[in-house]
Amino acid sequence: MDEELFKALADPTRRAILDELVEHSGQTLFELCARLSTRHGIGSSRQAISQHLEVLEGAGLVRSRREGRFKFHDADTSPLRAIAERWPVIDDER
16 A cells, blocks of 8 residues: 555645645546646646546545536545654654
């Protein structure tokens, strides 16, 4: 799981997608593409963003749900705990 998580976080577009989903959960692909374009200057196609979402889902960082004709995407940052547990912050106040 670590490799998938690090691969997902390595790409700046995927990090921007996570930023947007953390800030505004439950976005459709169309909404997400619009926000990425206007707020981050990312002009990727819907297909490219969809592929990024698949990588994020594979890492457990995004959950998707269907409601009728629409598919909504939500961030799930719980897999990031594994990073903090693997390398805990050491407060060195010597």
